[in-house]
Amino acid sequence: MMQRRAGIVLTEKxxxxxxxxxxxxxxxxxxxxxASLLAELRHGHEALVQAVIEAMTTNDSAFxxxxxxxxxxxxxxxxxxxxxxxxxxxxxxxxxACAAGQEAYSLAxxxxxxxxxxxxxxxxxxxxxxxxxxxARGEEGLYSQFEVxxxxxxxxxxxxxxxxxxxxxITPHLRRMVTFRKFNxxxxxxxxxxxxxxxxxxxxxxxxxxxxxxxxxxxxDILAPDGALLVGPAESVAGVGVGFTPVENAPGLFYKARPVxxxxxxx
Amino acid sequence: MKTCLVVDDSRVIRKITCRILKELxxxxxxxxxxxxxxxxxxxxxPDVILLDWNLPHMSGVEFVRxxxxxxxxxxxxxxxxxxxxxxxxxxxxxxxxxDEYIMxxxxxxxxxxxxxxxxxx
Ligand SMILES: C[S@@+](CC[C@H](N)C(=O)[O-])C[C@H]1O[C@@H](n2cnc3c(N)ncnc32)[C@H](O)[C@@H]1O
Numbered sequence: 001m002m003q004r005r006a007g008i009v010l011t012e013k014x015x016x017x018x019x020x021x022x023x024x025x026x027x028x029x030x031x032x033x034x035a036s037l038l039a040e041l042r043h044g045h046e047a048l049v050q051a052v053i054e055a056m057t058t059n060d061s062a063f064x065x066x067x068x069x070x071x072x073x074x075x076x077x078x079x080x081x082x083x084x085x086x087x088x089x090x091x092x093x094x095x096x097a098c099a100a101g102q103e104a105y106s107l108a109x110x111x112x113x114x115x116x117x118x119x120x121x122x123x124x125x126x127x128x129x130x131x132x133x134x135x136a137r138g139e140e141g142l143y144s145q146f147e148v149x150x151x152x153x154x155x156x157x158x159x160x161x162x163x164x165x166x167x168x169x170i171t172p173h174l175r176r177m178v179t180f181r182k183f184n185x186x187x188x189x190x191x192x193x194x195x196x197x198x199x200x201x202x203x204x205x206x207x208x209x210x211x212x213x214x215x216x217x218x219x220x221d222i223l224a225p226d227g228a229l230l231v232g233p234a235e236s237v238a239g240v241g242v243g244f245t246p247v248e249n250a251p252g253l254f255y256k257a258r259p260v261x262x263x264x265x266x267x
Numbered sequence: 268m269k270t271c272l273v274v275d276d277s278r279v280i281r282k283i284t285c286r287i288l289k290e291l292x293x294x295x296x297x298x299x300x301x302x303x304x305x306x307x308x309x310x311x312x313p314d315v316i317l318l319d320w321n322l323p324h325m326s327g328v329e330f331v332r333x334x335x336x337x338x339x340x341x342x343x344x345x346x347x348x349x350x351x352x353x354x355x356x357x358x359x360x361x362x363x364x365x366d367e368y369i370m371x372x373x374x375x376x377x378x379x380x381x382x383x384x385x386x387x388x
């Protein structure tokens with residue numbers, strides 16, 4: 001059920017995790033045990049399905065998590081795109097599993113450093129996640145002291161956030177740069193425009209091989225021919241989907257070098 | 268091995284901090300006030316200073332200014348580690364010469380993140 005709806009694989013090994021995480025959902029919906037909850041789940045009770053998805057997904061993230069990936073975006077991906085798109089002055093970027101928005105706002109900060117909006121660029125920065133609570137948090141743009149201390153240099157914290165009690169709120173102009181939307185990666189990407197960059201980090205690992213392949217193939221379909229895909233530094237899409245080529249000394253960075261379809265036919 | 272001077276008037280905080288620092292392979296030195304810390308710096312300038320805001324005799328900010336005025340005073344990376352968490356305190360600390368700012372409560376992951384921020388890890 002979870003696999004069909006969210007692509008998430010729950011093995012026997014993860015069953016204690018299931019028990020732990022479903023506890024609060026069981027109490028909220030008045031189930032006595034996980035078995036009766038899981039039985040009801042099969043009937044597709046939508047609120048329950050959502051609650052279970054939200055309880056079962058791991059939403060851990062941080063600003064500039066795996067800093068090197070953001071350096072790669074800033075130093076490799078962005079400079080060449082700024083040249084390639086100089087005539088249209090338009091960039092489309094998608095954070096495909098954005099958790100509470102940290103990844104998207106980190107990108108917004110890097111883009112803002114380059115003063116692209118002031119130079120007349122249009123930047124579409126989409127941030128999506130299957131978890132509605134996470135999307136709501138991203139839209140709110142309010143982070144705990146703990147969250148802002150893992151990954152943000154203090155000077156960046158002062159310039160990009162305002163303090164509200166013990167929390168920190170992203171500044172309005174960075175907030176405006178990001179469009180949040182609840183979206184399941186198993187659904188059609190039809191609503192997205194052609195993209196220049198996709199961040200799809202630390203989520204593919206929760207999917208089974210078939211789902212992973214399908215997501216990677218569909219990312220290749222909506223990426224521009226010179227577009228880049230960034231995954232976690234320990235993740236790879238080389239050999240999983242045939243559409244992507246790794247970049248030397250840039251872990252997690254892949255370019256859509258050759259059309260997927262052609263290669264597949266050839267292979 | 269890099270040396271980190273921990274300046275805090277709470278023995279418990281110093282103990283917790285030093286334990287984390289040792290796990291991160293730092294040699295640690297402790298002081299419970301700014302004057303003593305300054306003496307230690309003159310004797311042997313550390314690579315890193317972790318520093319509370321409220322200290323007896325000399326405040327953390329006064330201490331940073333004094334350290335920065337020393338001969339090798341630009342050498343150490345100075346991080347405040349304090350419950351004074353508002354923007355005006357943070358700005359004052361940076362203005363006095365601090366490099367980073369850790370807001371208490373903290374844990375190992377925050378120390379690690381901040382240390383990598385300033386190139387210590
Ligand atoms: C570990 S977080 C990674 C967040 C961020 N990309 C990062 O690397 O820091 C994984 C995220 O993937 C989301 N997720 C899991 N399954 C998904 C699916 N089928 N569609 C969209 N998002 C999904 C989860 O809700 C969670 O927020």
